[in-house]
Amino acid sequence: MRDQLVPRTVDVNGKTYNPDGEYVLYWMQATHRLDENWGLRAAIRTANRVNLPLVIHQGLDPTYPHASDRHHTFILQGARDTARHAESLGLHYQFVLRRTREDDRRVVDRVAARAYVVITDLFPTAGIRERVARFAERVNCRVLAVDSVCSVPSGAFTKAEFAARTIRPKLGKLLDHAIEPVAEGMPRVAVSEPLRLSLRATIAEGGGLVPLALATMSDDDIAREVAQCEIDHTVPAVALAGGSVAATARFAAFLFSALPNYAEQRNEAGDADGTSRLSPYLHYGQIPSARLIREARTTGVAAADLDAFVQQVTTWRELAYNWCVRTPNFDQLSALPDWVQRTMAEHVNDPRPALYDLEELETGHTGDRLWNASQHELVTQGIIHNYPRMLWGKTILLWTPDYEQARTIMFHLNDKYALDGRDPNSVGGIMWCLGLWDRPWGNKPVWGGIRPMVTHRAKMKFDVEGYIARVRGSRLL
Template identity: 40%
Template sequence: MPSSDDIRIEVLIRRPPRADGRYILYWMNATRRLSWNFALQRALSWARKLDRPLLVVETLPCDHPHANLRHHAFALDGMADNARYMADHPATYYPFVEDQPGQNIELIAALAKHACVVLCDLRPLRESLGETEQLAGRLSGRLERVDSNGILPLLAADREFTTAYSLRRFLQRHLLPHLLNMPLPEPLAEHTLPPCPAVPSAIRKRWPAADRQLLTEDRSRLHNLPIGQNTPAVPTKGGSEAARKALDLFLREHLDLYVAHRNQPQRDVTSGLSPYLRWGHISSHEIVQRLLDREGWHPSDLGLETRGQRSGWWGVGADAEAFLDQLVTWRELGHLFCFKRHDYDRMESLPAWAQTTLQDHMQDPRPYLYSLEEFQAGRTHDPLWNAAQMQLVREGRLHNYLRMLWGKKILQWSPTPELALATMIELNDRFALDGCDPNSYSGIGWVLGRFDRAWGPQRPVFGKIRYMSSRNTARKVAVDKYIARYTPCS
C-alpha cells in the first residue's frame, strides 16, 4: 500500500483510521471517473487493508458562478455512466446534485462521521482547494486529497514555470518515473469488498441521491435548480463512454493528420478531448498510454539528450509528438501554474513585462469598442470573430487556433486589459464545456502575455504583447466555409 507521503497524496488531517468506521468514503469531487483514477485506487487500498466496504459519493455543486444547464447536463452524463458501471462492481455509488449552496460539504461531513478514512480529489483551482480545506475544518478523522490531474504529480514540481520551454526541460529530466507509474485502468475489477451498509435514512432523506430522471436525458428538473437557465445544453454528450469514443476517433482518423491540419478550422482534426479532461471523465494517463501503445513506444525510445525542444524527446512520430506536447507540456503547465498561484485569473499573475506594456498602452485609442452583450451575441464588425463566438455559444467549443484570435481581439476591442480579461473569463467559463479549468486560465493568460515573450515592433493597445489579426489568420488558414457555417443569426 502507498505510504502516506506518496507524492500524489496530501494528508489534510493526519490521524489514524477510525477503528469503528463502517466504510471508506471517497468524495469524487473532480476526478469523475472509475478508471485510471489514483484517488479511487488509494481508496480501494484502504478498503482492502481495513477490510471495509467502499462508498463513492459524486457531487455536483450549484453555487459556482458559471453553473448552468450546459455544464450540468454534461456532468450528469458522466454521473449516469458511473452509476451504470458501479451497478456491476463491489462498491456503492451515491450521486448527489445540490439544489442549495453548501449541501455538498454538509453531506460529506455527515457521511464522514461513519467513515474510517475520507478521501477526495485534488483540483488545482481556488474554489476546489478551498472547498476541501473547508471540509478539513469540519472533520475529526483522517482526510486525504489525491492528485490524478496529470502525468507529472503537482507536488513533484519544485517551482513555478513561466514558459512551456522551461517546463519541457524539467519534464525531459524528471517525467520518466511517472510515465512508468500509471494508475490502474480498472481498479475495481476482480476485487472482493464487504457489502456497504445502506446510507443512513436520515442522510438520504435530507440529501437524496440523484434520481433516475436526472441521470437520463429527461432532465426537466434542472430547470428548478438555482443555476444559469439561459445557457442551454449542447448535443455533445459527456461521460467516460463518450470520452473513449472521442479518443478512438482521434487515434483512428485524425492523429495522422494532426501536424498538417490542426490549425485548420474547416478540417477539424483536433482531439475534442478537452471537455472530458476538464470534467475528469477521462485521464491524461489513459490518453497517453493509448497513444504510446499505438506508436509501439518503449521507454528506451526517449531522447534523453534533448534540451527542451518540442520534438525529438518522446521518440514517436511527428503527429504523436506534437499532440503529446499539447496534452502534457501545455496542459500541465496550466495546472502547475494554478496550483502554485492562486491569482491565476487576475492581472497580477501576468509577467512584469506584460503588465508594464499593457499599462503603458492603456490610453491608446481602440479601433472599436464592444460591450459584453455585443461580444456575447457576436455583433462585431469582424465576420471571423463573430463566427468563432457563435461556435462557442452554439456548440460549447471553440477551435483551438481561433481561440487565440478570439482572445486577442477582445483585448483590442475592450476599454482596458482588465475588462478584456473579465470578458474572456465570463464568455469562456459560461459557454465552453472545457471552461472553468486551469487550461482556460492559462489560455486566457497567454492572450495577455503569460507563458510568452515580448514581441516587436510595439503596436497600439498591444504594446509588446503578441499580435494577431483576422486578416493574417485568413491568409494562413481557410475560413470561408467556417464563417458561413457559424454566421450569427440576424
C-alpha cells in the same frame, strides 16, 4: 513513482484518522471516472489496509459560478456512466443532486462524519480547492487530496514553471514511467445492505434528499432533472454528450481520422475533426490523459503527429495545472510577469480601435466576422477550435477600455459557455493571451510587448471562410 502515494497527494488538514470510522470515503469532485483514478486507488488501498468498505460519493449543487443546463447536463451524463461502471464492478457509488439553493448543504459533512478518512481530488480551479479547505476544517478526520489530472504527478515540481520550454524536458524525463498502466485494485470488504440503507438515511437526514438512480436514467430523465434545478436555463445543453463512453468514442474516432495528420491539420479550423475536441472530457476527468498518450503511441503515426498531440496533452495542460496549483491569484493580472505589468501600465490608455460592451460581445455582434463565428461556436457548441480560440481572446484586448476589463470578459464568456471552462487549461489559455509564458514582442499600441494576433491575418493560418461556413452553416455573417 506510479506506486507511491506521496507525489500525487496533499494532506489538507493534518488531522488524524478517525478510529471509529465505518468506511473509507472517496469524495469524487474533479475526476469523474473509476479507471486510472489515483484518488480512488488511494482510497481502495487505504480501505484494504484497514479492512473497511469503500464509499464513493459525488454531488452536484446549483451554487457554482455559471451553473446552467449545459454544465449540469454534461456532468450528469458523465455521472450516469460512472454509476453504471460502479454497478458492473460491485462498487458503492452514490450521487446526490441539490436542486435548489435551499436544499441541504451538509450531506457530505454527515457522510464524512462516519468515515475513517476522506480522500478527494486535488484540483486548483472551479472552486474545488477552496471547498475542500473549508470542508477539511469542519470534519473530524484526515482529508487527503490526490492529483489524477496530470500524467506526470504534479508533486514532481516544487515551483511554478515559467514557460513550456522549462517544463517540457522535465516532463519528458518522467513521462514514460508515469503513464505505465497500473493494475486496478478492488475493495476487499463490500458495502453491506444495512450500511447502504444507513447511508441513505444519513443523506436524507437534513432535508429528504436521496441519491439519484443514475444508472437507469435516460437522456430525457436527465433533462427533466436539470429542468428542476435552480440554475441558468438560458444556456442550454449542447449536442456533445458527456461521459466516459462518449469520451472513449470521440478519442477512438480521433485516433483513426485525425491523429495521422495532426501536426498539419490541428490549426485548420475549417475541419471540426482536425483536433481531438477532448478538452471538456479532460476537464471533468471523464477520460485519463495517460491513456490518451499510451494509445496514441500504439497507432504507428508519424513522429511529428504523435509529438504534436503529446505536447498538447502533457506540456500545455500540465504547465497550466502547475501554474494554478503553485501561483496565488493565478487568474489575476497581478500574477503576470513583471514585463507584462510594465507594458500594460505604459499602454493602458492607448486608444482602442473599437469598443464593444458585454452584450455585443456575448451575442457576437461585432464588426469582425471571424470573431463573431468564434463566439457563435462557443455559445452554440460549448467549445471553440484551438486556433480561433487564441484569436478570440487576443482580440478582446483591442475592444475593451483596459486590460482588466478584457481579462474579466474573457473569463466570463469562457466560463459561462465553454464546457472546459474553469479548468486550469482554460485559465492558462486566457492568461497566455495576456502574456503569460511568453516573451516581449516589440512595442505596439494597445499590445505593448504582448504578442499580437489579429483576425485579418488568420487566413494565412487556416481557411477562414471554411471555418465561418462550418460554424454558421451556409449563412453569411
